[in-house]
Amino acid sequence: MSAIKRIALAISAALGLFVGGWATITPRGFYEAFPGVLGHWIDLDGPYNEHLIRDVGGLYLALAAASVVVLVLRSAWAPLGAAWTVFGALHLAYHATHLDGFSTADAVGAIVSLAVSLGLGVVLLVPTRRRAEAVTR
Known part of the structure; x- marks a missing residue:
């Protein structure tokens, strides 16, 4: 696994742990204050829904856990990249229009933070050069 993929995995895991942990531990605080020092974004999009916030927390924690497993095992990064990419694309599309x-x-x-998150997924999805060369031989 390339250093770029390991960095993308580490950042993805950290992102998932930060967002997922906050939403899971204090869903009301997440709703009212996310992303923190940059402002507050979640409460601009409708009334508080604890179930929805906890589900988002669980989703991010699941992606973070999968990222950590891939970091440790150094395999299965493409399916993880697909998951982060699909989630990132849909998440970005929604927020770009709302x-x-x-x-x-x-x-x-x-938009920039969501695009970065999507980009991390794409990095994990793209085959490494070595693997791409092996497939063409």
Whole structure:
């Protein structure tokens, strides 16, 4: 596994643990204050729903756990990349079309952070050069 993929996995795991942990441990706090120092984005999108916030926390924690397992085992990064990419693309698409109430800075911050998350998934999905060469031989 390339160093770039290991870095993408580590960042993905950290992202999943941060978002998932916060949403799971304090769903109301997550709703009112995410992403923290950058502003607050979740409460701009509708009323509080503890079930939804806890489900989001569980989703992020599941992706983080899978990222950690792939980091340790150094295998199965493509299916994990597919999961992060599908989630990231759908998440970005939703938020890119639902920016009402966001300041310009918050809208840019939300879209950039979601694009980075999607990009991490794509990095994991793309075959390494060595594997791509082996397949063509």
